[in-house]
Amino acid sequence: MSTLLKPKTAAELRDLYVRQEMMPTIFCDGCGLGNVLNYTLWALDELQVDLNQVVFVSGIGCSSRLSGYVNSDGMHTTHGRALSFASGIKAANPNLTVIVFTGDGDGAGIGGNHLLHTIRRNMDLTVILVNNFIYGMTGGQSAPTTPIGGISSTTPYGNVEYAMDICALAMALEAPYVARWTVNQPYPPIKSIAQGIAKRGFALIEMLVPCPTAYGGRNGLKGVERIWQWYRDNTVLLDDFEHIMEFGTHEEQEEIKHKIKVGVLQDSERECFDEQWAKLVERVKL
Amino acid sequence: MEQTFTILIDERWCKGCKLCYIHCPTQALRIAERFSPRGIHPPELALVERCNGCRLCELLCPDFAITVSEEVAVHG
Ligand SMILES: Cc1ncc(C[n+]2csc(CCOP(=O)(O)OP(=O)(O)O)c2C)c(N)n1
Ligand code: SF4
Ligand code: SF4
Numbered sequence A: 001m002s003t004l005l006k007p008k009t010a011a012e013l014r015d016l017y018v019r020q021e022m023m024p025t026i027f028c029d030g031c032g033l034g035n036v037l038n039y040t041l042w043a044l045d046e047l048q049v050d051l052n053q054v055v056f057v058s059g060i061g062c063s064s065r066l067s068g069y070v071n072s073d074g075m076h077t078t079h080g081r082a083l084s085f086a087s088g089i090k091a092a093n094p095n096l097t098v099i100v101f102t103g104d105g106d107g108a109g110i111g112g113n114h115l116l117h118t119i120r121r122n123m124d125l126t127v128i129l130v131n132n133f134i135y136g137m138t139g140g141q142s143a144p145t146t147p148i149g150g151i152s153s154t155t156p157y158g159n160v161e162y163a164m165d166i167c168a169l170a171m172a173l174e175a176p177y178v179a180r181w182t183v184n185q186p187y188p189p190i191k192s193i194a195q196g197i198a199k200r201g202f203a204l205i206e207m208l209v210p211c212p213t214a215y216g217g218r219n220g221l222k223g224v225e226r227i228w229q230w231y232r233d234n235t236v237l238l239d240d241f242e243h244i245m246e247f248g249t250h251e252e253q254e255e256i257k258h259k260i261k262v263g264v265l266q267d268s269e270r271e272c273f274d275e276q277w278a279k280l281v282e283r284v285k286l
Numbered sequence B: 001m002e003q004t005f006t007i008l009i010d011e012r013w014c015k016g017c018k019l020c021y022i023h024c025p026t027q028a029l030r031i032a033e034r035f036s037p038r039g040i041h042p043p044e045l046a047l048v049e050r051c052n053g054c055r056l057c058e059l060l061c062p063d064f065a066i067t068v069s070e071e072v073a074v075h076g
């Protein structure tokens, strides 16, 4: 059954792509951030991209530490500003593959305005935004993604603000590629990250990642098993959602109505910033 | 003969989070009673005949600490 063993082994992958001296990661037991790193590296390997032509950029947060583990050029920048640095890198050398790791606090909170305008510009970046419903690194303050009722250190009696749907924002701004996944199943996000990297223009991949330390414990999800199970119980594949909404019984529809949809949510074509820019240069040059 | 698999745990990196053990679809793994040098209980392959080589444990390990490989037959 050689097909079962097709992707590189974890040992081969880490030897090729990971800074050995940085391992193991600083992430807590049961944190899903390591999975985001693995899946991204498996996706890169699938595409056979030359690591010398890849730059990883991140902001600040547990999720933003991911760039530091990859044995490529990279920048660990300031909180919320990863996309500005990434845009600069891409504008200076459009041949580079630029991948951004960011968090819900980093990318949608303090960096929310940068997210908006980087998508609007359609910079050719792949942004892997980790949504763990919380500011993990600083001890669990509420994020723009914390669900209504969610307990955090800044909402000890329950959050009263609506959570932001980051993918819906990206879709409204017509990002060419938008997807959302859990880390529970490896193959769909690996395939999707590869699609995002290959995509011309802005690709947003929102990864729903369990944070047992700063979110789970306070919200009735103590222990690795329970918080990982929550993501199985509270998400639904987009295809299944659409099928049930069209053909399912009333009970089936009620059951999935409020679940978080995962899958490829948008996949289209749109000229990206460097193509527009190249055309402009061609048009106005003397 | 049925194909068998071995599980290699890199004990430098395994944090003992049990994600591999929790997710193994055939319940082939168990958590060892002994301590690894990092002071945690590492997973180990308890039931070789159950492991189907699906590699889910390897793909899901957040710390690249598991590698599944095909058992090479000693006698050709
Ligand atoms: C300008 C600035 N403000 C605040 C901070 C403190 N800070 C560090 S990480 C962080 C939140 C990160 O949250 P998120 O992006 O969700 O990352 P996570 O740790 O949850 O992965 C904050 C507020 C900072 N480093 N810089
Ligand atoms: S605080 Fe949360 S996000 Fe940060 S490493 Fe721990 S589990 Fe992961
Ligand atoms: S998933 Fe990895 S780190 Fe966690 S117990 Fe298994 S081998 Fe160890």
Ligand code: SF4
Residues within 6 Å of the ligand: B005, B007, B023, B024, B025, B026, B027, B028, B029, B050, B051, B052, B053, B054, B055, B056, B057, B058, B068
């Ligand atoms: S390869 Fe599959 S069956 Fe074997 S131990 Fe890992 S998860 Fe279980």
Ligand SMILES: [Mg+2]
Residues within 6 Å of the ligand: A061, A103, A104, A105, A130, A131, A132, A133, A134, A135, A136, A143
């Ligand atoms: Mg966060």
